[in-house]
Amino acid sequence: MAYAFKKGLEAAKEMDQEDILRDFRQRFYLNEGEIYMDGNSLGLCSKDAEESLLSVLEEWKTMGINIWTKPKVQKFLYQDHLGALTAPLINADTDEVTVHSNTTINIHTAIGTFYEPTETKYKILVDDLNFPTDRHAVDGQLRLRGISPEKGIALLRSRDGKTLLAEDIIAAMTPEVALVLLPSVLYRSGQLLDMQRITDEARKRDIVIGWDLSHSIGAVPHDFKAIDPDFALWCSYKYLNGGPGAAAGLFINRRHFEKPAGLPGWHGNIKETQFELNHHLDKASYAGGWQSGTQHVLSMAPLEGSLKMYQEAGIKNLREKSLKLTAYLRYLIEDRLTTYGFTVGTPYEDEHRGGHIALEHGEALRINEALKDAGVVPDFRYPNVIRLAPVPLYVRFEDVYELVERIVDIMENRKYEAYADKVGPVA
Ligand SMILES: Cc1ncc(COP(=O)(O)O)c(C=O)c1O
Numbered sequence: 001m002a003y004a005f006k007k008g009l010e011a012a013k014e015m016d017q018e019d020i021l022r023d024f025r026q027r028f029y030l031n032e033g034e035i036y037m038d039g040n041s042l043g044l045c046s047k048d049a050e051e052s053l054l055s056v057l058e059e060w061k062t063m064g065i066n067i068w069t070k071p072k073v074q075k076f077l078y079q080d081h082l083g084a085l086t087a088p089l090i091n092a093d094t095d096e097v098t099v100h101s102n103t104t105i106n107i108h109t110a111i112g113t114f115y116e117p118t119e120t121k122y123k124i125l126v127d128d129l130n131f132p133t134d135r136h137a138v139d140g141q142l143r144l145r146g147i148s149p150e151k152g153i154a155l156l157r158s159r160d161g162k163t164l165l166a167e168d169i170i171a172a173m174t175p176e177v178a179l180v181l182l183p184s185v186l187y188r189s190g191q192l193l194d195m196q197r198i199t200d201e202a203r204k205r206d207i208v209i210g211w212d213l214s215h216s217i218g219a220v221p222h223d224f225k226a227i228d229p230d231f232a233l234w235c236s237y238k239y240l241n242g243g244p245g246a247a248a249g250l251f252i253n254r255r256h257f258e259k260p261a262g263l264p265g266w267h268g269n270i271k272e273t274q275f276e277l278n279h280h281l282d283k284a285s286y287a288g289g290w291q292s293g294t295q296h297v298l299s300m301a302p303l304e305g306s307l308k309m310y311q312e313a314g315i316k317n318l319r320e321k322s323l324k325l326t327a328y329l330r331y332l333i334e335d336r337l338t339t340y341g342f343t344v345g346t347p348y349e350d351e352h353r354g355g356h357i358a359l360e361h362g363e364a365l366r367i368n369e370a371l372k373d374a375g376v377v378p379d380f381r382y383p384n385v386i387r388l389a390p391v392p393l394y395v396r397f398e399d400v401y402e403l404v405e406r407i408v409d410i411m412e413n414r415k416y417e418a419y420a421d422k423v424g425p426v427a
């Protein structure tokens with residue numbers, strides 16, 4: 001879409017005035033004067049999330065063991081409830097989504113379920129830009145089947161080190177490939193892949209395909225009724241604002257409900273007979289059948305309040321504002337920052353862009369440190385990327401304007417030169 005932005009702070013404020021989502025910001029805990037641009041790494045705490053967490057804590061305090069089964073409370077069904085609240089974000093059926101464990105374990109669960117190698121069709125196609133945990137999990141699953149990663153991995157290499165071409169992905173779907181695991185949005189550059197086209201091509205070749213939605217869930221609406229992937233998984237602590245270590249999400253396409261789960265456990269049993277404690281697993285025929293052990297209820301509770309905000313705001317409205325914010329950020333970068341040697345690593349077109357902008361510079365690490373001291377919360381990713389996520393629930397156009405002004409100040413006064421060229425454990 002072509003945007004007509006105007007220069008100056010007043011223009012930014014005008015956009016905030018017109019923003020139908022502007023009031024959601026007041027429901028978040030923000031530090032005065034701070035510009036939070038790291039919601040693609042850890043989303044902020046909302047009052048809604050706090051309330052749902054405190055309410056579950058109260059249930060525990062007052063009910064003890066009855067928290068699991070007391071009518072209406074029934075925390076042993078909490079994952080179904082949260083799954084149903086999440087499903088509209090990806091246009092899936094409510095019983096196709098469950099909330100479980102962490103993303104990495106859900107990759108193990110999914111590969112354990114869907115990887116069915118034969119003599120001739122045994123490779124797992126992955127790319128070299130995905131977040132490392134996906135690769136570690138895939139390598140581990142191959143080893144568990146007695147297949148070395150050297151033999152079992154079909155590795156798609158990016159041409160430019162930033163983005164992936166759909167043509168290259170499709171060309172890599174050779175007859176030996178049994179399964180494809182890809183990220184919807186690349187964590188560094190913010191490129192959004194053409195999930196429909198890639199999934200269609202996998203299906204044509206009888207290849208199972210799953211998506212890691214960690215960088216798109218809650219930022220980009222997905223239409224799983226149309227895309228129709230086999231499985232997907234994601235974390236809930238980025239755009240979903242579920243809190244540090246929030247329980248992750250798992251989508252299982254209903255055509256696979258009868259499959260055995262890759263990492264089975266007693267919470268995947270049908271609820272009617274779970275407490276008979278039989279050694280035979282009577283696996284539930286919906287995504288809940290992929291539950292393993294006891295739910296992490298306290299790590300699920302903030303998600304409830306947060307997901308209800310998504311229902312209120314509407315994922316389409318959020319995407320529209322997010323695209324406008326990232327387009328505005330790009331406009332300001334081009335207007336104010338290219339003169340200092342900055343470039344943008346995120347694709348230009350709306351349909352190829354997730355929720356953040358990758359700002360590139362040879363001094364990115366030191367500039368990132370200087371930005372933190374200037375009251376901005378960005379993050380740095382090797383080798384030269386500052387990731388900036390103007391999250392539509394709590395970031396204003398005015399913040400984006402101010403962010404760019406603070407970068408100008410750092411560059412103009414060479415403030416970044418005071419910082420060491422070394423990264424800490426959580427950049
Ligand atoms: C694409 C992707 N997958 C997975 C993870 C993290 O996995 P986990 O939630 O298990 O720590 C991240 C973290 O940023 C990620 O970007």
